[in-house]
Amino acid sequence: MRLIHAYLVILDISGYTHFITQRTVSLLHAEQIITELMETVIDLAEHPLQVNKLEGDAALLYREWVPGEADVAKSIFEQVNAFFPAFYACLARQRENRANCTCEACTNIDNLALKAFVHAGEIAVKQVRQFEELAGEDVILIHRLLKNHVAARDYVLMTEAARAGALLSMETLQKHREELEGVGETHLWLTDSTQMRTLFDGL
Helix, strand or coil: CEEEEEEEEEEEEECHHHHCCCCHHHHHHHHHHHHHHHHHHHCCCCCCCEEEEEECCEEEEEEECCCCCHHHHHHHHHHHHHHHHHHHHHHHHHHHHCCCCCCCCHHHHHHCEEEEEEEEEEEEEEEECCEEEEECHHHHHHHHCCCCCCCCCCEEEEEHHHHHHCCCCHHHCEEEEEEECCCEEEEEEEECHHHHHHHHHCC
């Protein structure tokens, strides 16, 4: 086991729970759609981020990072930025390919969206059989971010540690606070995918 500083990213598909139905054909199509969307996104994660594990409709990614390496941190945010157009391009292809199917999954593709959570901190990396596991308070914290009060369906929610590590301007981000279970009140920063693209025009 080793302790490292790292950036952690969770990509989560909005609308997944309501998208899944009890009908066999709809469930099969729903899972095919979600799988293709997730594969499209994680295919972009070869550099600088790597996939640690899939968690249903979400993926946990990370990158070892030395505090002070702002260029590395910025490259991670650039990678997060690239996930959104890839996701929506895949969604558009699926909409077109499934236009003739009237099942609940195929007719509700437009209810899906992507959100990302970004945090930086210290984690433990350990090997359990053939699996690489991430552990520590900061891994717990980023998972706590999934349960939030953000009304939007398409957004990036980041901690102050993640923002500061990449030297991102506070003027381009929206302040947000959450009372996180086991963590308490946490100061966060919020943006949507459109604002993310604008943010990186200046980097």
